Amino acid sequence: MEIKKLRLGELLLPSNVLMAPLAGYTCYPFRMLAQELGAGLCFTEMVSANGLKFKDRATRRLLFTTEDEKIRAVQLLGGDPAVMERMAGSGLLEDADIIDINMGCPVPNVFKSGEGSALMLDQKRASAIIRGCRKSGKIITVKCRTGIREDEMFAAEFARMCEASGADMITIHGRSRSMMYDGAPAYREIEQAKAAVGIPVIANGGIFSVEDADKMMERTGADGVMIARYGLEHPFIFSELTKKPCKKTAYEILAGQMDLCCRYYDETFTLSYMKKLSAYMMKKRKGTKRYKERLYQSGSPEELLEVIGLIFGADTGHPGAEC
Ligand SMILES: Cc1cc2nc3c(=O)[nH]c(=O)nc-3n(C[C@H](O)[C@H](O)[C@H](O)COP(=O)(O)O)c2cc1C
Incomplete structure (x- = not known):
């Protein structure tokens, strides 16, 4: 795949190979590692806006970073526009350059609370959340899926709504909620979403080799890729794709x-x-x-x-x- 820098507002990401948010894994040490190996951007795992609101210590710990992390992206999970706006603009997130909004989590408890992928079913609320978070003055990105059911995908329509609401970038996990984490990514859905908007579109899902990344870029015309599970299995993938030298074993x-x-x-x-x-x-x-x-x-x-x-x-x- 063609490696290029990616502009996001005033930020210039060093590469268009991104490390996904992964609950239980993308803590500060792992983000530093992925960036060292060539990842252009790494996100915290999803951080519950309600957890932050109620001053939950474990939730707050997820925000830990240091000055060594040059570009900081926090992923927020929540379904209440007022709470999301308040937390995005709060002092707790003052270190963050980017706020990514989770609109893809398929987990039943999250979905039932109207958070994560449930927001794909309520575009009015999803839009209000993006507009509210924008008031923080930070760069706002969205991570979503291609839809809820495999036979009814609507990534392009959803991407249009995100852009119109003020999102600076959208990452599409090329699977519907019903597909969870299995099955081939829906390349065409991502391709259509890319064609529908002017903001950068990042393609995610099922990238487990350099060839998979090439295929994802070819089939979708996306601006970059996001790697999730394979980044844990083989962190060297970032160096292999970006050609950033790495001598570590x-x-x-x-x-x-x-x-x-x-x-x-x-x-x-x-x-x-x-x-x-x-x-x-x-x-x-x-x-x-x-x-x-x-x-x-x-x-x-x-x-x-x-x-x-x-x-x-x-x-x-x-x-x-x-x-
Ligand atoms: C253990 C695990 C934790 C995850 N945590 C998050 C998360 O916190 N936020 C999020 O947006 N997606 C999360 N995801 C989804 C991934 O970011 C990614 O979209 C998904 O795994 C598809 O990419 P892959 O096929 O390359 O693994 C998680 C996935 C796994 C397997």
Whole structure:
């Protein structure tokens, strides 16, 4: 795919390969990693506007960042235009350059509360949320799906509404809510949405290789791609696509994540996140299954790093372990 910088208001994103928001994963350390490897933009995981409103500590922790993160994008989840507007403009989000609005989450509890993908069924409310968040003066982006049901997709119409309401960019996960996370992306829906609006359109869904990214760009004519699960499995994909040099091995990457976690987070978070990320990264590595139990049983960062060394340290010649 053609790699280019992407302009968003006054910001110039270093590449058009974006890392998706992923609940439980896209914490500050992972965002720093993806950016180091070439991702043009990374988002926090979805942050509940109600959680922020009620001063929930765990929700507030999701906003953690430092001055080292140059472009900061927070994804907000919520269905009440007044609450979304208030939180977008609040001091809690003063560090954010970009607010991404979640209009794609398919989870039943979220959907039933009128949040996430439910907003695709209520375009008036979705529009009011975008207009309200815009008052914060920040760059506003939207992440949505192609629709609710597989046989009734309307990404182009929804993209038009987002643009008319003031969104600066839209990311389309090329699957309907009913498809959850499976099935081939609906390229044509994304292509039609791209043709319908003037703002950048980012294509997401089912990108698990360089070839998949090329195919997504060819079929949709989108301005860039967003990678989700494969970014966890093989973070080197950002470097492979953007050609940003990276000499680190998988082990060095995980050791770096551990460092950042220990510096900024507590041990409970560190162990949980590092185990989940390591498990993702070892998915396609042969002969590593036997370490899985030890990985999950590790009770301290030192012990965990030792197991990570056994899993990833010995195979630096593995394709993809270096780039
Ligand atoms: C574990 C997990 C957590 C996710 N969390 C979020 C989230 O917080 N916000 C969001 O907009 N999408 C979220 N998604 C959806 C992804 O951002 C992405 O749209 C989806 O996984 C499709 O891309 P992929 O096929 O490349 O994985 C999540 C997906 C997974 C698997």
